[in-house]
Amino acid sequence: MTGLVLRGLASRKLRSALTAIAILLGVTMISGTLVLTDQIDRAFVQIFQAGNAKIDVVVKQKPPFENVQSSVYLNASIVDQVRKVDGVKTAEPFIQSEGYLIANGESMNSTGGAPSFVFSNLPQNLNPYTPIEGRLPAASGEVAVAEEIAKKGDVAVGSQQKLATQDGIKDVTVVGILQYGNGDTSLGGSTTVLAPLGDVQQWWALEGKATAIYVKAADGVSQGELKDRIRSALPQSDLIVQTGREDADEQASILNDLIGKIIRYALLAFAGVAILVGAFIIYNTFSITVAQRTREFAMLRTIGASRRQILASVIGEALIIGLFASLAGIVLGLALAWGLGKLFAAVGFGLPATGLILSWQTVAVCLAVGIGITVLASIFPALRATRIAPIAALREGATLPVGRLARLTPVIAVIIGVLGGAGMAYGLISSGGTTGRLTTLAGGAILIFLAVAMLSRYIVRPVVSVLGKPIGWVAGGVGRIASENAARNPARTAVTAAALMIGIGLVVFVTIFVGGIKESFTGAIDSSLKSELTVSARGFGGTLPVGVYPAVKDVPGVQVASPVGGTAVQVGTGAYALIGVDPATLPQVYAFDWNSGSDALLGTLGKDKALVEDSIASSLKVKPGDVIDVLAISGKRAQLTVAGTYTDPTILNGIVVDQTALMPLLQSNATGVNTVFVKEDPSADSAAVQAGVEQALAQFPTAQVQSNQEQKDQAASGVNTILVIFYALLALSVVISLFGIVNTLVLSIFERTREIGMLRAVGTTRRQLRAMIRWEAVITSIIGGVLGVLLGILFGWAVCKGLESDGLVFVFPTVQIAIFLVLSIVAGVLAAILPARRAAKLDVLAALSYE
Amino acid sequence: MSTDIEAADPTIATGDVVVATDLTKIYGEGDSEVRALDGVTVSFPRGQVTAVMGPSGSGKSTLMHILAGLDRPTGGSVLVDGTELAGLNDQKLTLLRRDKIGFVFQFFNLMPMLTAKENIELPMKIAGSVPDAEWEARLIEATGLGTRLTHKPAELSGGQQQRVAVARALLSRPAVVFGDEPTGNLDSKTSAEVLALLRRAVDEFGQTVIMVTHDASAAAIADRVLFLRDGKIVRDSGRLSASEIFDTIKTLE
Known part of the structure; x- marks a missing residue:
């Protein structure tokens, strides 16, 4: 019977191939996605492991709540306690911030979404960067730059350049050109500048703070042992003490959650759609071929084939098609991942990539999905084939008997459709977790597709x-x-x-x-918006240099400028934005859509009142007069009384407070201002005002103005x-x-x-x-x-x-x-x-x- | 299964292979009721060719379908090689067909992607048994296909295809081979080759053949000719010449 199945497939080459393509393309996408994201995952692990190669123990601040978009800092003076621990050879505070070199007037920032880093310098025995020319920065105003920057910007050791910082443009001297690790790890398009700790702290308004404290163990002291000793010296529950390896893996996994996993699940969702479409085609192809082979099946039945054998022969065919399609799909997926990697690189979306990785999980998933779906789609046609009576072999023009459930099809379809509709409705209106809601939504949509297909x-x-x-x-x-x-x-x-x-x-x-x-x-x-211009930080979620607001405010033709700042906070179990505004100027640039309250409320907010966006108010179940407990990412807390509610899911989507209430909750020493809304004088020339603001921002390259x-x-x-x-x-x-x-x-x-x-x-x-x-x-x-x-x-x-x-x-x-x-x-x-x-x-x- | 192989051996062959008693088959109900078979009782002894004839609608095809277990009678009983068909479920009927019954169809019904030899062996393969090599060699010799055994059906003439089908029906040494107009799709020359093979299967190999046919020259090779009309056997005769058969048919129509 197996021979018969194989010969049958071979004799229907075109049909078999067309059927296989239906499932092959979907499997290709699954395989390509898994290979690509495995690659990304491994690249992140490599980058962070190379970064921490010399670091034995890392001390970090524990964020008060999960919020991957905000950095948290610890008190840099903790380093003194660490240095006293027996077995510590070197301990240094470290700051990671974002900025870039302006080499000979040209910005050396990264492209395609990778970050542009400015790191505080570390002693060579902790530093993942090694000078290949010159030396590490030591005195204030000295920097060292990664060799990619040096090449791209034609930067020579000893040259005077400029550095874009949170505090505006600073004059720096390049004293070294750096290589990361041993030079073979791709950083995926990101750029790096090293500067002395004091400069970084000052220029990013982080005096006395550090992202982490890096520790080198004395000879003969193991990472684990040193970690335990430091932990007992620093028992504070808001500090994290990890080995360098643990920290690298954790950072890689956080970044992978942010990038790799999102890419993975998004691509897999589309692969799922492709597979679903493929399933329809396989179902249809098998239905048609079974109908066409009615007489053949009948003949097999008359010469002694059992129903089970007929079923097995049709499903066997599906199994073989599924197997070959899946294997081909896996191979094509490797090619796809390779091609996508090249494509990403070509468009400057430099995902850090390593060699192609075909894990056994990828192979298993592809085979299971490819074969599983093919077989599943063939089951109904196969069952119909078993219902062919042997006597059909003796009749001319014999047709496939209608399925037992054929009469019920409309009813079943309607039931499936209603279930699908219910799934979608639940997914849309329930207050459950995002994953669960998306799953029910997608499941509901699939059922509706099925129902419509049946009807x-x-x-x-x-x-x-x-x-x-x-x-x-x-x-x-x-x-x-x-x-x-x-x-x-x-x-x-x-x-x-x-x-x-x-x-x-x-x-x-x-x-x-x-x-x-x-x-x-x-x-x-x-x-x-009543304003005409908006000043914001370039890139994602950054804050503006302190000098921006005063500079913009005084530009001729600016009637009013209103600064808006913010920080991530937790209320209950949800994370929200706490938005600090200037009550005096905000109503002139922004129109509240009040549900409860009026612009007059703004002036009365003071240090302990807040306005809550409507959908946040309903998920927190608060109304004016209620008190909310706010925990900022800095670890500081505040109690705010809800004064009013308004609707704005887009621009001021969060909890609005007076900026004087926001300031004490910030962790950096900056103002936390991330946006300045600018209203022009009605009589002024709009283009001239915008040019004037641009002029004022020239010294702050991290800020931009947009109409x-x-x-x-x-x-x-x-x-x-x-x-x-x-x-x-x-x-x-x-x-x-x-x-x-x-x-x-x-x-x-x-x-x-x-x-x-x-x-x-x-x-x-x-x-x-x-x-x-x-x-x-x-x-x-x-x-x-x-x-x-x-x-x-x-x-x-x-x-x-x-x-x-x-x-x-x-x-x-x-x-x-x-x-x-x-x-x-x-x-x-x-x-x-x-x-x-x-x-x-x-x-x-x-x-x-x-x- | 061994029992029917022994039974098919001509030296032991005695008695009736297929026994039908008081068969009725009624289609429809009330006014539209049609009696396709109306109380047919007939036995088929081992080692004979029987031709079943009759005008369209006489019930000859229905009789064959019921005897072969492809259709169920409204009333009456059928014994095939001692097994009562009534009450057998699909699985048991399938096994019975596999072991005891061979089929030859009007339209050959060979698998197009298999060679002649593979088509001959197909039922044994489906049953998961190994053909008796000596028996297979004798059968293949009898078909006269010789070198064309490795050809696909599309490369064979109609007569050759039907001889492959006959060999396929005989390979498992069934108790009885049913033919459904086995020459209906052939010209007179190729018909003769196929009929000769069927005749030889009975004379030399001791097989039993029951065939429904319209073709008087095909019925002329039979040891026995049954004539049906309106669901009843109207004449049960020994060997007849083609012209005698033709005359009888004329009187029936």
Whole structure:
């Protein structure tokens, strides 16, 4: 029987290959994703292990609550206690901050999302950097730079350069050029400058503070032993004492959680979509081939094959296809990971990458998913094959008996659809964890896709009768035959279309969803900001140098400038932004959407009152008059009375206090100001004011000024980048569904060989025949496209409504939807190329006598 | 399974291989009721070729389907090689077909991707048993396919394909081989080759053949010819010439 299965597959090479492709592409994506993210993971571990290679023990501040976006600092004087511990050879405070060299007038900052570091210098026996030229910085005003910077900026030892710091531009002398580790570890595009500790503390307003204290053990003292000794000398529960290795692994894992895991799960989600589409195609292909082989199965039954053997032969076929597709997918995935690595590097998105890693887990996951889904999708067709009666072998034109559950299909579909709807609703409105909500949301969407796929067979005939007329006008008789063919086997056409529906549906959904995010931002700027210019820190989440606000305020043409600062805080179990504002100026630049309170409240906030954004107020279940306990990332606490509530999920999304209440909670010695809203004098020339502000900021390269339009444009361009990535990832699913259309057409043509011979014999030209098949494909793809667009709109609308309190706005993407519909027609035309060619090539006589 | 191989041995062959008693088959209900078989009682002795004839709708195909366990009668009983078919479930019927029954179809029904030899061995492979090499060699010799054994069905003529099908039916030495219009899709020359092979299977190998046919020249090789009309056996005759058969058919229509 195994031999029979293999020979059967071999005799249907094209069909087997097309079926395999359906699952192969999905597995490729899983494999590629896992290989790539394993690589990223390992690269992070390597970077941090190289960084800590010389460090035996690390002392750090324990953050009061989990918040990966904020750095926490410890008191640098703790180093004195550490140095007293027996077995400590060297102990040094260390600060990690962000800034960059300006070499000969050109900014040497990193590109593509990697950080630009300024580190405080460490003695050579703790320092991962070694000078390959010159020396480490020692005196104030001296820096050493990584060799990539030296090369790129043509920086010579001894040259006078400038350093962009939190406190503005500083004059520095380059005294050394550095190599990281032993020079073979990629830092993935990040840049590094070393400066003396005192300078870094002063320029980043971190006097007396340190990111960590690094310790070198005396000879003969092990890392573990030294760690234990330091721990007993520093019993404070808010300090972390780790070995260098533990610290490296922890940092690698934090960074991996931030980057590697997000990439991994996002890509896997899209791979899952591809696999789902593949499952539809495999189900359809097996359904069709089982129907076509009715007589063959019946004959096997008459000569003594049992039902179990028939079942095993069909599932065996799926098993073999799944196995080969998965193996090929794993290999292609390696190629994909390699290609993506190159691509990332080429666009300057330098993910630190090492060699390709194919772990046994990757192989196991790919095989399990690839084979599992193929077999699962073949089970229903296989069960139907077992229901073929032996007597069918003796009858001409025997057809597959309808499944036992066929009558119940609509009922089952409706039940599945309702479950899916409930899942989505729960995912949208429940207050559970994000992962759980996303899972129920996705599960619900899959069930709805399934339900629509099951029900869509009932719309095939109506759709065809609507489309048939115009197609008849355009294509004449051939068009009519094509419509009839598409409607001949509605279930087949429906499932083929459903595969395309999933891809198109998700494309429409992400268009709406991402469009909603964009609209929420631009809408918020229009409705909330009364200011014309916004000064903010470049990069992500940074604070502005102290001098920025005073400098901006005095620019001619500026009517009012209002500084806004913030820090991460914990209230209850949630992390929020605590926003410090200037009550005197804020109402002039920002329009509150009050739920409870008015602008007059601002002046009364003082040191112990707060305004709470509406959705935060409802998740904290507080109302005006209630008192909230706030724990800042600095470890300091405050009690605030809720004075009012307002709605703004975008710009001031957090808990608003008077800046005098914010200051004591900050951990750095800076003001914590991260944004300055600028309102121009109505009589001033807007462009001139912006130029003036730019001029004032020239000494603060970490600050930037944007008009409201520029902010919107920046948000739009960010959003568009994400959209393009989503489209590219979803394109894979659409391509897979095209293979589904190809597969169905090839199988249908095979089935209709005799008919095609007859059509040719009575005078249908090859061109007409090709047109006929093309129209059939187009009808299928229109059904898929229209269903996809409808479901996409439904999902998009539901998610935008569900996340309304987060600011999401439903915008109907008319133009894009028209484009997607045209694209789905094009997809149908493309899918028809190969089948149409095969049909046109059939020899008339041979086709007529085909049995 | 060993019992039927022994039973198929011509030296021991005695008695009836297939016994049908008072078979009725009714399709539909009430006014639309059709009696495809109306109380048929008939036995088929071992080592004979029996041809079943009759006009369309006479019930001859239904009779064969029921005798072969492919269809169930409304009433009556069928014994195949001593086994009562009534009450057998699908699994038991499958095993019975596998061990005791061979089939030859009008449209050959060979697997297109297998060679002639592999097609012949297919039922044994499905049953998971090993063909008797000597017996297989004799059968293959009898088919006269010789060098064409490694060819796929598409490369064989209709007559050759049907001889492969006959050999396939015989390889397991079934108690009985059923033929469903085995010459229905062949011309007179290739028909003759296939019929000669069936005849030889009975005369030389002691097999039992029951075939439904429209073809008077095919029925002329039979040891016994049954004529059905309206679900009843109307004539049960010994060997007849083609012209005698033709005359009988004419009177029935």
